[in-house]
Amino acid sequence: MLEIRNLHAAIDGNEILKGINLTVRKGEIHAIMGPNGSGKSTLAKVLAGHPQYEVTAGEVIYEGKNLLDLAPDERAREGVFMAFQYPIEVPGVSNAQFLRLAYNEKRKHLGEEELDPLEFKDLLKERAKVVEMDASFMTRSVNEGFSGGEKKRNEILQMAVLEPKLAVLDETDSGLDIDALRVVAAGVNQLLTPDNAIIVVTHYQRLLNYIVPDYVHVLAGGRIAREGGKELALELESKGYDWITNPNAAGSANLNAAN
């Protein structure tokens, strides 16, 4: 579904990603982990097409298309979804209005019939259950006055409505208390099917207790420094990132352990 080859990206002339290679197949959950500044959020934003990031080398093939050739909105309509680390407030536009507009843009793109407000209301009511969101959120302006947890739930609601093929969750766990984390994770798990895939970008292993990855990739200095299964996340939880980002120190630690 997604193949990232030797991806380099920069912001304001500073190279952040220095050659990422990653393959994601249908039905898989991938976790991207790494310390602050390792480039994990940059990778998410580059996949979504944030205009501030410049791709300086490499390519991203998504469903046989060159993803980097597509504008952000085209990517979204093609089924790429990024849950924002800091969801944006859109004053004056109701959640329901916004979601229906986004939903219908995608339907139009796929040559499907658009839904009128009543039909959409039913769909929205159904999808809102995924994240246990109250109907009162639908008439409120997008994210305006929402708590941090409500904003994150709203992101997953958008995911539930738009049914992406590839969802990239950018630090969706940050700022969530344990109850909200459970709700969000349960929502994401409900949305996983054999035909879609999820990339979870996170600093902590905590979220991965609930959204269990098939693969874990650890970023350091803009490159993938380590890859493994879900047990790698647990190892990181107990050892921290140091042994990966600072291999010499880690090597001596291992040596000591062996002795």
Place this chain on the structure above:
Amino acid sequence: MVTELAKRENTYQAAFRVVRESSPTVPWLELVRNSAMERFEQLGFPPVQQEEWKYTNLAPLAKQEFAPATRATAAAIDIERFAFPETATAHLVVVNGFFSEELSVTTGLENVVAIDLLSAVADARYNKVARSYLARNAGYHDNGLAALNTAFLQSGLFLWFPKNVKVETPIQITFVTDVEDPTTASFPRLLIVAEENSSATVIENYVSTREQAYFTNSVAEIVLKEGARLEHYRMQRESGESFHISNTSAELGRNSSYDTTSINLGGRLSRHDISVVLDHEGAECWVDGLYLVGPDQHADTHSVIDHQQPHCNSHQLYKGILDGNARAVFNGKIFVREGAQKTDAMQTNKNLLLSPNARVDTKPQLEIYADDVKCAHGAAVGQIDQEELFYLQARGINPELGRNLLTYGFAEEVIEKIKIDSIRTQLDEVVLRQLNTQLE
């Protein structure tokens, strides 16, 4: 320039002689009109050298030959198309400045007096009220435009809410221009007096039957007595070729409440002066507005909120959206006079520029002469936020639609407070049409 202005005054003066003969009134009002004409002759149209007119040049208006409309100027008008469904039983119509009983619907206006202003001054039941308040708040002694309107006071509307009368039905007043000659001027005049503990909703609606040039110079005076409540909407949807100069002056009695929202959409050149005087304790006002200014339009709002007595609150939010080479001006003064302690005044002006060629001059001003007050003001001029736009794009919304959605959302903060559904819906449509977007 000087000779042109002098000539202009002579033209209006000629028309004024006709008015005096054709539209006689009670002696005191004759005196007021005569003295207003004298003031106009002395003051003329304000030049850009005057601080209050620094950014709005009336030279194109002063240069042109405008002839005041008469009662006979109008033809048959389809007034229905300007009516809001909510006001089906309370729609007052003023054509080219002249109140039209024939076109008005007043079946829903029990206990309310809604008559021609010139009849009111001659009517023993109302002349005392009319005389007390007409030309009192919209003074013409230092305002050439208010003077011109007052000199041509031949009709207009007198709206009187007696003591304790609570009107549930919103009352619409449509000031319609219906002229064929693009050099016609009209001088609508409105006097609203809300007696003690009365309450009402009034929609002042400025429209035109034709998309062409003309000159509207209107004055609305509003008096709220103790405990009176008025919800006031002012919709300016004049022709895009027209000049619209208007003045709203309100005085607020003890514990009264005045909630006004001005929507400025039309006019090639429009100027709205709104002044609210809080001269009794416990009065509160909301003075909000939205100006949507398109290519080749110039829209100017000058607002004065004058706290003269303690324990009064004022709230102001004005938003502007400018496109193309649009020009807008917002000048908002808040005065807190000596002794007006415990004043709470809040003023915000926000502008959204959709084009690099648009320009807004905004000047919020606070003048405080009391020490125990809470006052805040601010102004902002900005463009569409790129992070917001990216967020919408990341949800599949194309950039053009995204920009329009954000613009709509920007306007919505003002529109959503309007309590009359059809106005809100219509405004949503207007904003979206201007943006060539549909949400439904």
